[in-house]
Amino acid sequence: MSPDLLIALLTGAALLGVGIYGALSQTNLVMIMMGVELILAGALVNLVAFWRFLHPDNYAGQMFVLIVMTVMALEMAVGFGVAIARFRARGSVEMEEARELQG
């Protein structure tokens, strides 16, 4: 394993850890979503690193990363749409208050 790859993987792991911490510790929907973005970003860093240092001739890895980034953008759009709707209805995006959505 080359040191570059190790550094990249460690970066990805750090991003994942920060993201998990953020998603679990924050109560604001926007902040939680940011945590989730960080988790995904960690995963993407890993993917890119594996492609760049292990299989640089295989473009499927690149394509996969691009698709995941597109899905992330879509997810963000949906997530923020929910947050805006929630804010308009209740004036807050605190998730503890959203328990009333339970069936």
Next chain:
Amino acid sequence: MSLLVLVILAPLAVAALILILRRASAALALLGAGLGLAASLALLHQAFDGVYPTLIMPGLPGMPLRLLSTPLNALLSAMVAIVGSLVLVYAVGYMHKDPEKPRFFAIMLFFITAMQTLVMAGDWVLLLVAWELIGLSSYLLIGFWYQRPGVRTAASRAFLYTRTADLGLYTAVFILIAVTGSSQIASTLHTSGHAALIAGLLLLIAAMGKSAQVPMHDWLMRAMAGPTPVSALLHSATLVAAGAILLIRTAPLLPADALLVIGLVGGITTVVTGLIALGESDLKRLLAASTSSQYGLMLVAVGAGVPLAALFLLIAHAAIKSSLFLGAGVFQHSRGSTLLDDLRGAGRDCPRSFAGFSLAALALAGIPPMSGFFAKDAVIAAALGSNHVVVLGVLALAGTVLTGAYMARALHILWHGERHPKTIPGQLWMGSGLAGLVALAAGLSLAFPAIEALLGQHLDEGARAQLAGLAAALSGLTLGWFFDGPRLLGPLAPWAKRNFAIAGGMDTWVLAPVLQLAEACDRLEHKLFSGVFATGRWVLTVGHTVRIIDERIIDGCIFALVRGTQSLGQQLRKVQNGLIHRELAVTATGTALILAFLILALVLY
């Protein structure tokens, strides 16, 4: 055609009218019988002219009911009508004081209707119906005085005896219809082979029951419990005659073997019942036994292959026996009893009736020039000319001797004794009925050539048979007049008193086995029932168990599953509490655990 209907419906309609009006029954009855008689005589006249009307009515599918007037049918119908009417004339006097007159006359007319139907029937179905109606009406008439002791038993006995024998007729008719496919009597008579033999023997059984032949002769003597006009009609032209008429009409069907059996049954009957008559202590029962005996002679004639002789004797006997019974009825009214001991000298009280009675008795014995002589000679000639002359001839002659003997005995007893003159109410009517029948009995012989011409057959009588018959009749009369009847019988007397009942009688030979059979059937049925019930209980138990299994175990499992799923769902609902952090935490932990497990697996293997 309308005459055919009138013969049958006139008496029937009047019978119904009598039952509705309930008054003037005697006059109405005479009217009904007279209408029937006129129609019947008109039919006979037509038959002499060669006109034979037929009436076909819708009946069973493919088997229409037929009434038809062949020469034989017209002749028999006229006989029934004449005897019936004269007996009714007599009954007007005899039943003068009876409060139940309407019922009596209605049933008598119904009886005549049934008999006319039987005589005119052209197909087996109608004949069976008429046969049953005769049985029914004779039962009603024998049991007319049902309040008196023993009458109901006698009526039931007569009914059951004839009814049992009727099974023979039913079976014979079924066989004939099955073999030929037609219910018309005329077309079934061409049957041959085994079917004809079996059917012939079955017909014989039916005739034996109705005509009271040995061993089914017992009921006729007991049937004397009915009023005397009933006995007169029953014994001459109707019930008892039905058996002989059946055999005469089906004579072309009968094969030689069946004829021999018929001749033997008739011969044995004529001797056995002749002996019974000789030992009898009651005038009416004596006459009843004599009826059996005479019908035995008719069966001998049928058996000898000459049904025409039987027909002559039937017609002559109808007139003779009804006049004898009517005479006996007069004596009964004068002494209030029919026991011979009570009737000693009764003949002197009513000399005119006695004269009629004697004429009829001599006619029955076979003294020329009366009808009985010619008829009986025809029978004896038939017996002597048959293939079995040794058996049939001897039996026929013995029967003739016995006839003379018991008739002479009755005359002797009626004439010798003290006089107890007494005026009898209704004697005019009774006398005229009696006179008419006696005249018929005496003069019927004049009509025999005409009958032969009508039927297109001729009987050769032969001097031999005439001499033998006359000798037998005279010797019988002499014996009976000079010797006491029971003494003549000698050691046979106690047997004759008991009607030659088979040892132990019905009780031992029929009743006990039947009862045993019934008990066996009963036991078998009980066993079958217990088996069926056991099976039923077992099946019920199985069903019950299955239901319990279904309810407790299968349903229980399913409901438990349902409850389990529901409670699991309840539990899982608690997890879904909407706290997104906890869910995220659980997700992260779960993912971490799975990851750890995968890594562990990767490292270890």
